Amino acid sequence: MEDLELLSDFSSFLKEKKEEGKKIIGFISHDNIPEELFDAGGFIPLRLMFGGNDDLMTASHDFLPPSTCAFAQSCIGLFSLKPRSYKFLEFIDYFLVSNHCVSDICASEIISKYFNIPRLNFYISYTKTNNSLTYLKLELQDLKQNLESIMGSKIENEDLLNSIKKYNNFKKKLLEFNKLYVKGSEKLKIIQKALLFGPDFHPTLENIIQKYKENSNDFENTSKDVILTGCSIFINDYIIDLIEEGGANIVFYDTWIGNSYFSQIISDDLIEAEKDPLNLFVHRFNKNIYGDHSVPNFLENKIAQILDMYHQYKQKTGKKLAVINHIIKFCDHISIMSSFFKNKLQDQGIPVLNLERDYSKANKGQLSTRIEAFLEMI
Amino acid sequence: MKAFIGIDIGSLATKIVLINEGKLVDHRTERSTYNFKKVGHNLFDDILVKNNLKRSEVYVMSTGYGRNTIDIADDRITEITAHAKGAQYFFPDAHSVIDIGGQDSKAILISKKTGNVVDFQMNDKCAAGTGRFLEVMAHALEVPINEFGDLALGSRKPASISSTCTVFAESEVISLFARGASKEDIAAGIHKSISRRVAGMAKRIGVAPKLIFCGGVAKNNAVKKYLVAELGFEIVSPEYPQLTGAIGAALIAQENNN
């Protein structure tokens, strides 16, 4: 079921922002997009984070082969079919083409070109050498200049630092929320909403945390606890219901819509010490061990983090966690490493389900069987 | 409880078994049709009447694609767990299972120590690697499905079918035909192709002897022959390969009630 209320609230939010003179930048990339730069320049970041369906995927086949990742297909489908509840996509003033993965580049280019949305570029390095970090800095400078010329005003360092602090505080709040023991689907909805609305959601998030703390014993969990890793669960995706109906409760989202996002915090000391705020983004990229971008040791970091979460959880609750590796069909980024990933964790006695799927309805029955069989197995 | 019933509602066939004291007492199989609920009810009523049993005297465990929708079931279990249990009914030393059904196929790895499932793989919604693939190809060659395997076994030089996609494989078959390849050789190529695909999936979880081949397609000796060639070891099939899931479900019902 589509969360029409959320989409309609978001539409009103964007409308308001446009009336205030802000411009909207749409993008697909999951990682390393300097939202703080947009914020400081008077832009609103609109991350495409909406789950797909058969119609959306089919509509994208006018532009790309069906072997493109099902999520990127659905993003194109949204612009092609323009479903009523997604009318807010018409508010997008610029589309950012980035290189989180090949699907990201292809789909973003198509969205910008065929749907006539002026394009911005921002490319991210794939290594962390001196050269690649210098390259990233140049990309940041270019992007900053482009944003300044669109708005006709300079982005002051002080404004940028304030935006960085604002996003940092927001992410810290999300980390606090993430520690609460809450039903997995409820937790996901709140994280999704937070990523969609950005720091404007901070006050609501504080109230939510307060409410959950006051009713901390309300959630009685009879399900098996799991970590979700791999691809994010996007807004309105039925997979979360299948997982819960199958008898699992997600206690940790090791995905972009989850830990990978809000763990990327720039330390306060560094913010104080750094003269050029753009260097803070380079530093964050260089030190980032949480993100999903393909950089050296990405997989080893991921495995180490899951092992860490597993052991911490076991120590705290006495319970063992299982891992669901969510693979959106043709997401090479996640699927290529899935066997290696599964073997590595299974060697440590942690059960892993590589759950590959697209957004088609016909897939539902089989997905339920896989999830239930996995839970029966553990 | 006097007896235990396992009902396996597959996309093509519904299978029902009656188990008493761990032994298979009675069974039925019927095409699922669009109204698989009705088919399930009819089979259930029939097996009760023929065995002089009241509803209150049996415990029913459903499995298979329609396991959640059949209302006569007291409990449900996935076909993965059910097949692993059913395979051990026929072969207590079973270590792996390959099940090729009408709409999907699966490979299951069983713990030698506990008899529980330790890993599994299922093919996705694509028809290649399932009984449906064989049906489509038999139709393209105008051969009855139950004669298709024997036709393939008569081949001396199996044709090479490179496509794993049903749609592409069908046009490949037609062009092979046009180039004068014999029906036997094309049929053998088709059987090799499905076996290669299923064996590839099974190898990913490290299947090993003793491997039980079950599901409706296990009756096809050509698939069996090529699976053995692909896997590199012998495989065995139970007496009633298509009943494995239903038997497993009934045995799990019995275990849970003891």
Ligand code: SF4
């Ligand atoms: S789901 Fe995977 S392939 Fe698709 S856009 Fe995201 S990272 Fe790229």
